[in-house]
Amino acid sequence: MGSSPKTVFTAVMPVAGLGTRFLPATKATPKEMLPVVDKPAIQYVVEEAVAAGIDDVLFVTGRSKNALENHFDYAPAIEEALASRGDAKGVKDLQNIVELAQIHYVRQGQPLGLGHAVLMARKHVGLDPFVVMLGDDLIDAKTPVLADMIAAHEQLGGSILCLMEVEPELMHLYGCAQVEPTTTDGIVRVTGVVEKPAAGKAPSNYAIIGRYLLQPDIFDILSTQEPGRSGEIQLTDAIHTLIEQDKGGGVHGVIFTGKRYDTGDKLSYLQSVISIALERDDVGPALHDWIVKKLADQI
Numbered sequence: 162m163g164s165s166p167k168t169v170f171t172a173v174m175p176v177a178g179l180g181t182r183f184l185p186a187t188k189a190t191p192k193e194m195l196p197v198v199d200k201p202a203i204q205y206v207v208e209e210a211v212a213a214g215i216d217d218v219l220f221v222t223g224r225s226k227n228a229l230e231n232h233f234d235y236a237p238a239i240e241e242a243l244a245s246r247g248d249a250k251g252v253k254d255l256q257n258i259v260e261l262a263q264i265h266y267v268r269q270g271q272p273l274g275l276g277h278a279v280l281m282a283r284k285h286v287g288l289d290p291f292v293v294m295l296g297d298d299l300i301d302a303k304t305p306v307l308a309d310m311i312a313a314h315e316q317l318g319g320s321i322l323c324l325m326e327v328e329p330e331l332m333h334l335y336g337c338a339q340v341e342p343t344t345t346d347g348i349v350r351v352t353g354v355v356e357k358p359a360a361g362k363a364p365s366n367y368a369i370i371g372r373y374l375l376q377p378d379i380f381d382i383l384s385t386q387e388p389g390r391s392g393e394i395q396l397t398d399a400i401h402t403l404i405e406q407d408k409g410g411g412v413h414g415v416i417f418t419g420k421r422y423d424t425g426d427k428l429s430y431l432q433s434v435i436s437i438a439l440e441r442d443d444v445g446p447a448l449h450d451w452i453v454k455k456l457a458d459q460i
Contacts, residue, residue: 175278177223213307274393295371304419319410323372335368376409
């Protein structure tokens with residue numbers, strides 16, 4: 162299959178997870194719909210894709226994800242209520258959500274892992290490169306990375322991973338990339354990947370965070386991929402096979418040094434909400450003052 166650079170139009174967003182770490186909040190509400198200030202987390206991810214020039218989004222969903230689908234659809238009753246109050250801006254804001262991109266849905270069916278979720282996108286993606294964007298990772302709009310990954314793909318071809326340097330003691334929480342330098346600042350060649358290496362076994366301090374630009378060759382590998390860690394079909398394992406078999410034009414990594422917010426567990430979610438809120442003009446100053454007073458009261 163050819164690996165020459167092509168424009169990337171499609172973003173695949175796996176959202177079929179059960180969100181068990183956030184129970185009971187996620188018993189009836191998808192984890193991706195938990196609010197980050199006044200928008201659900203997944204909307205930030207869609208907006209990030211659109212800002213990078215991607216206009217086609219495929220959600221890989223599961224059961225109990227109706228709220229997510231409804232969020233990206235028109236809401237006539239709410240729009241009429243806002244219009245009756247003369248809130249034209251509110252109506253437009255809701256309509257803008259629907260008009261962000263062409264949004265499609267496919268059911269994963271069985272929770273067999275991230276690699277299996279990506280495989281569900283095969284028919285929609287076809288023979289073109291695509292990006293996978295995980296909803297647990299929110300990238301600050303002031304420090305985007307997706308456009309840099311697309312530019313690296315246009316320069317080098319192949320697949321591109323988003324890498325971030327983390328403390329060695331945290332590497333067991335991430336997929337880890339084995340890398341070699343290139344002649345381009347901020348870009349490395351990826352020679353291997355390991356899913357959540359044991360302490361002291363990581364080949365580098367570069368963690369793979371939730372942005373991948375992949376060649377469609379990955380689908381052939383995923384279709385025969387044996388379950389790996391946790392008994393699931395791991396995307397990391399398929400990327401390692403892609404490297405070993407030298408398919409799809411090789412794999413490179415873009416080193417991300419901007420701001421990333423992790424919403425994957427309770428503490429990091431709360432930290433993300435507070436961090437994003439503090440940067441907003443409408444609520445940031447008042448929230449800052451409240452935090453300072455709250456902390457002072459506890460001393």
